[in-house]
Amino acid sequence: MAERKILIIEDSDLMRDLLRATLRDLGTVEAAPDGKSGLKMALDLMPSIILLDIVLPDIDGFRVCEALKKDERTKHIPVIVMTGLDSAKAELKGLSLGAADFVRKPFEPEIVRARVRTQLELVSAREELVYMAMVDSMTGCFNRRHFMNAADMELSRRKRHSYGLVVAVLDVDNFKMINDTYGHEAGDLVLKEIANCCKETVRYEDTLGRIGGEEFAVLLPEADVDGAYVVLERVREKIAAIEYSHNGHIFHVTVSIGLTEVDYDDVAINTALDRADQALYQAKEQGRNIVVIN
Secondary structure, three states, X not given: OOOOEEEEEOOOHHHHHHHHHHHHHHOEEEEEOOHHHHHHHHHHHOOXXXXXXXXXXXXXXXXXXXXXXXXXXXXXXXXXEEEOOOOHHHHHHHXXXXXXXXXXXXXXXXXXXXXXXXXXXXXXXHHHHHHHHHEOOOOOOEOHHHHHHHHHHHHHHHHHHOOOEEEEEEEEOOHHHHHHHHOHHHHHHHHHHXXXXXXXXXXXXXXXXXXXXOEEEEEEEOOOHHHHHHHHHHHHHHHHHOOEEXXXXXXXXXXXXXXXEOOOOOOOHHHHHHHHHXXXXXXXXOOOOOEEEO
């Protein structure tokens, strides 16, 4: 599990120190002495979990919890509410505001550890589900659904901020022949290597997705077709240079690539992808293993 950040919002120095000592091996522990600084730290740190005292010197913990759960940026963070109030109403109110759990003071350190650990395990499980819903399991690229969603969001941002946007479609040449000649394991190996080559070559800000069986797409923000052509030509050359070895067979693979600039009147990324597909078809017609601009 990746290193976790735990935020404690608690006004008592003694209690903050005790919680730090109790939780320090579960993640990086940070603390805020009041509600306002706690809300700011929550936004700055984006912690994995928040332990929140109800009685604070400025705003009470219920209001802090409510603010956290109303903010799109922090509403997913589990909150464990802590209080010395011996009241079922306080517990019910905290849970009704979206708290994930409730701890009464004075607390047993092992109980707090167990509850925090449980919430962190749930965070990891949710992250894994999100990852699985976004990513193609074979290649580690975004899957078609997430690529299309990300591309449409980029298209909306581009219309607001007026920057260049290019989309490219990449298809493995003669992929069926590879599967028929060397077997489907060889085909899977080719797809994984091509995905890795693309990840290593495209820019950090670019978005890569596997949108079909042997078809990939790349979204290049803040780029024009000339600059994108340079990037995709480098991808094509690197893929062509890869030497595959499978069951005693040595072979090479090429790709054809079509790219187009996203127009300002494109209402969805599908429109631009269709033009990139037309360029890809031209690349196939012209002999494969080339990049064509439409």
